[in-house]
């Protein structure tokens with residue numbers, strides 16, 4: 001009776017190295033890594049030792065015999081991954097740090113940000129060098145989106161925060177919270193003070209939405225900041241009074257978080273980390289209908305299968321799909337592992353009709369937003385029967401959950417097209433693609449706003465490998481001049 005990986009998996013790959021029989025895949029050197037929602041355990045090879053379950057920071061691994069009825073699908077999904085895929089369970093050659101790691105001249109490293117990418121970077125640096133790490137964050141509380149993004153009802157995922165907290169009290173770590181780089185300290189000052197600076201500043205803006213109206217939807221960032229208690233989002237930023245119908249533009253996981261929290265029975269939220277003001281407002285909320293709007297079809301839905309499955313399995317709030325018979329056939333033809341596969345079994349809905357007063361979530365595919373009007377969102381169809389046709393979905397509140405982008409930091413090269421720090425594989429580069437000495441980037445600020453918490457681990461480790469390689473090659477060529485560096489924050493830190 002094997003173990004299985006379930007919904008909470010954030011792909012950080014912590015379980016891989018502890019498995020004595022290498023039966024968890026894809027591994028980082030396999031082409032599927034980073035493309036699957038979860039990692040999967042091969043039930044034919046698992047020897048039931050439980051080591052992976054102990055290593056998982058978010059309790060995503062369970063013995064198959066202990067899966068709850070709603071989790072039973074994960075036994076099938078784990079096995080399904082191996083059905084037509086020959087997997088090599090032999091261990092690859094071990095890798096070791098370079099033999100001359102003692103020559104690495106990184107003694108003082110600044111990490112800007114305290115989200116997952118920053119934490120994985122600092123972990124790798126503390127493990128592989130004797131550098132002292134100084135974290136900077138503009139917020140007074142560390143954690144980035146692990147603290148102010150992950151939904152409060154994702155209690156297992158939020159546990160990753162406990163994992164990171166031990167890092168913040170490490171003897172070689174200094175915390176500079178409430179210090180905004182670019183405002184309180186410049187990029188230039190950091191580069192003068194530290195041997196290397198790693199930017200892990202995430203993505204703090206909305207992707208631009210082309211609408212034919214001046215009314216702008218509410219950003220999902222505001223809703224998320226409101227229910228997680230983000231210090232910059234006031235308690236009255238969201239007013240649900242008189243709101244019964246909500247349309248969420250976009251169908252990524254942030255859209256699903258918004259739909260789930262807005263319709264959650266309040267008892268599901270009591271005892272979680274939700275802000276007191278959001279809990280009070282949701283207790284009195286009259287929200288009934290939440291439409292999740294995708295501009296394309298279900299076969300390319302942006303949400304992950306596990307988040308969709310969790311929504312469908314929540315028996316307290318029905319999930320429906322709007323659309324015609326063609327859509328039913330598309331859903332029915334999806335493979336078991338497809339993101340929208342759980343929707344194949346849900347009832348159909350006409351979103352022009354409200355439900356019977358009870359709450360519900362309606363998925364609507366193939367319709368792009370056109371304009372926000374008082375009481376409605378106009379959308380343009382792209383399906384076989386409604387291509388180009390503009391219709392309206394009634395809405396008291398329209399939310400935009402169409403993805404995030406980064407902002408330019410003064411003094412740091414910025415790629416405006418991608419909304420990231422300008423970089424090649426994590427080395428910050430100038431407009432001629434020449435590396436900026438000692439400057440690196442990780443996480444969403446490097447790759448763009450995509451991927452879950454664990455995706456930032458390998459990403460950070462790869463950037464740290466580059467830092468070590470650069471430091472070694474600098475040490476072997478000439479030896480870097482360190483004279484003239486002075487401690488900045490003995491002087492100006494707050």
Ligand SMILES: Cc1cc2nc3c(=O)[nH]c(=O)nc-3n(C[C@H](O)[C@H](O)[C@H](O)COP(=O)(O)OP(=O)(O)OC[C@H]3O[C@@H](n4cnc5c(N)ncnc54)[C@H](O)[C@@H]3O)c2cc1C
Nearest residue numbers: 113115116117137138144145149181201202443444452453
């Ligand atoms: C709403 C939401 C919910 C999510 N839920 C999940 C989930 O349940 N599971 C999952 O696996 N993934 C989830 N994700 C994805 C996950 O949060 C990201 O993969 C991850 O947070 C990206 O890490 P990061 O460190 O690059 O950025 P962030 O976590 O955004 O961290 C950036 C940090 O940099 C700081 N900063 C920015 N600019 C400056 C500056 N100028 N000076 C100083 N500090 C600065 C910020 O304050 C912040 O602390 C979610 C994402 C969102 C948006």
Ligand SMILES: NC(=O)c1ccc[n+]([C@@H]2O[C@H](COP(=O)([O-])OP(=O)(O)OC[C@H]3O[C@@H](n4cnc5c(N)ncnc54)[C@H](OP(=O)(O)O)[C@@H]3O)[C@@H](O)[C@H]2O)c1
Nearest residue numbers: 250251252253254255295296302401402403404450451452
């Ligand atoms: N595991 C979790 O619980 C969790 C929770 C939250 C976030 N995350 C992760 O965090 C990352 C970011 O999530 P996200 O939801 O912000 O972004 P996302 O996954 O990129 O989804 C963005 C959505 O917005 C749509 N969109 C973009 N531009 C649009 C436009 N002009 N008009 C209409 N729709 C538009 C996209 O449609 P198209 O697909 O057509 O472009 C897509 O549906 C993702 O990797 C996500 O998995 C994970």
Ligand code: SF4
Nearest residue numbers: 019046047049050052
């Ligand atoms: S239970 Fe043991 S053998 Fe099975 S996947 Fe986990 S670590 Fe590997």
Ligand code: SF4
Nearest residue numbers: 009010012013015056
């Ligand atoms: S969260 Fe990490 S440790 Fe847990 S199952 Fe997923 S990859 Fe493995």
